[in-house]
Amino acid sequence: MSSHAPQPILLDAVRLSGLLDRIAARIGAAHVRTDAHDLAPHLVEGRGLYQGTTPALVEPANTEEVAFVVAACAEAGVPVVPQGGNTGLVGGQVPFGALLLSLRRLNRVRDLDPVDLTVVAEAGCTLHQVQQAAEGAGCLFPLSIGSEGSCQIGGNLSTNAGGTAVLRYGNMRELCFGLEVVLPDGRIWNGLSRLRKDNTGYALKDLFIGAEGTLGIITAAVLRLFPAPRARATSMLGIPDPETALSLFRRLRNAAGDSLTGFEIMPDFGMEIVLKHMPGSVRPLAERHPWYVLAELTSTRPNDDLSQLALDTFEAAFEAGEIEDAVVGSSEAQCDALWKLREDLSDAQKFEGGSIKHDISVPVSKVPYFIAEATRLCEAHMPGLRVCAFGHMGDGNIHYNLSQPEGMDKAAYLATWEEFNRIVHDLVASLGGSISAEHGIGILKREELPMYKDKVALELMAAIKRAVDPRGLANPGKVLLD
Incomplete structure (x- = not known):
């Protein structure tokens, strides 16, 4: 991997003991955890890339308690790492000697206004909880990612999460009107506009x-809602290559306009490992195809016949040679089943050995070239490599994952991570792209960032960090190099 874990922070035992006593007196001793068994699940991220350490996990119940904990830590000179659902993929939520602060008890939906189309949610609310609250009011909160049952709103905001509906609704930055934040010195900024x-x-x-928590801890947010869709059409299409997918995307976008909500691409290798490893998966089309597109149309108008619009568009695409086969879901259950094939892909990869992952974005028009050229370069570097390039083609975000050659030792394969970073990220940079589209920087890419980020931008980021967190106590060792 490209970035080594930070050196663990060594804290004074006497000062730490007094600090934990103060915190326990305020938030309750039951919410200051030091037992190794209790801490273990919070110290390793989902892919097992980093193993953290912490003297304690604290679980404040509200913003005022968060502010107290942070202020007390600042007074004692103890750094703090905030953690939500621990679903991050770049290690930003892993502590290395710092106090770990869980937001899970800040889990209230404070308010929901269907006229303003806003919901005020605390940072510890799961994404699914917010989705359900919106649905109960006849509204939609459109962020949708695979971990929505466990990821939390604070983490979604701290990483500017994207997901499958960015094409129509945008990232979390576009879905947020205001924030409440505890600053590194314990002050509360009330920006819940x-x-x-x-x-x-x-x-x-x-x-x-x-x-990623390096400037403060998000405790609540005003999130943007939308009218709930009342018509939906989900399609899976077999296509020959990503270049054809781009032509199909333009055709569908021109025909459907803003109704085009999602446009995902996945390769045959990805489809086959989902069908092989994920229970209940069913082949969506009669034959195998080199590539697949998952496209979804939605509308707030119940009488819109989106299925017919899709079929008419696909008929023209067939004539143009852009589609080899297609299926349109005829029920909510069928639409969900098509989406599950795409959503299960990341989990299915785990069964195929080591996977070197890249979360990149390039201009939409450059996606086919990127996939073809990156694949040529990577396969030349390691014969037998199995490329799994998939994701959000409609917004230019591709998860360019590389599964190890069959029979290769996993550890030996993962040791080549930096070699493949150079190949993939250099190509991304040459196309005006980004080495992190939606997962963030965390630890995994903090050494990569100076290689590709504008130097003036890095200087501005460092200046902001020094101004807001001059002592470096807010999630140290993440995003920026020390």
Whole structure:
């Protein structure tokens, strides 16, 4: 992998003991955990790339308790790492000697207004919880990612999560009107604005969205809702190559406009390992195809015949040679089953050995070239490599994952991570792309960032960090190099 874990922080035992006593007196001793068994699940991220350490896990119940904990830690000179659902993929949530602060008890939906189309949710609410609250009010919160049952809103904001509906609705940055944040010195910034227009200076919320807890701890947010869709058409299409997928994307976008909500691409290798390893998976088309597109149309108008619109568009695409076969879901259950084939792909890869993962974005028009050229370069570097390039083609975000050659030792394969980073990330940079589209920087890419980020941008980021967190106590060792 490209980035080594930070050196563990060594804390004074006497000072730490006094600090934990103060915190326990305020939030309750039951919510200050030091037992190794209790800490273990919070110290390793989902892919097992990093193993962290912490003297304690604290679980405040509200913003005021978070502020107390952070202020007490600042007074004692103890760094703090915030953690939500621990679903991050770049190690940003893993502590290395710092105090670990869980947001799980901040899990209230404080308010929901279907007229303003806003919901005020605390950072510990799961994404699914917010989706359900919106649905209960006849609205939609459109962020959708595979971990939505366990990931939390604070983490979604801290990584500027994207997901499958960015094409129509945008990332978390576009889905947030306002924030409440505890700063590294314990002060609370109340920026819970519901306004769509507020031109009174710097957009402070945008500093904290995507900052991965390095500038403060998000405790609540005003999130943007939308009218709930009342018509839906989900399709799986067999296609020859990503270049054809791009032509199909343009055709479908021109025909459907804003109704085109999702446009995902996955290779035959990805489809086959899902069918092989994930229980209940059913082949969606009669024959295998080199590539597949999953496209979804939605509308708030119940009388819109999106299935017919899709079929008419696909008929023209067949004539143009853009589609080899297609199926349109005829029920909600069938639509969900098609999506599950795509959503299960990341889990299916685990059964195929080591996987070197790249979360990149390039201009949409460059996606086919990127996939073809990256594949040529990577396969030349390691014969037998199995490329699994999939994801959000409609917004230019591709998860360019590389499964190890069959029979190769997993550890030996993962040791080549940096070699493949150079190949993939250099190509991404040459196309004006980004080495992190939606997962963030964390630990995994903090050594990569200076290689590809504009130097002035890095200087500005460092200056902001020094201004907001001069002692470096907020999630140290993440995003920026020390």
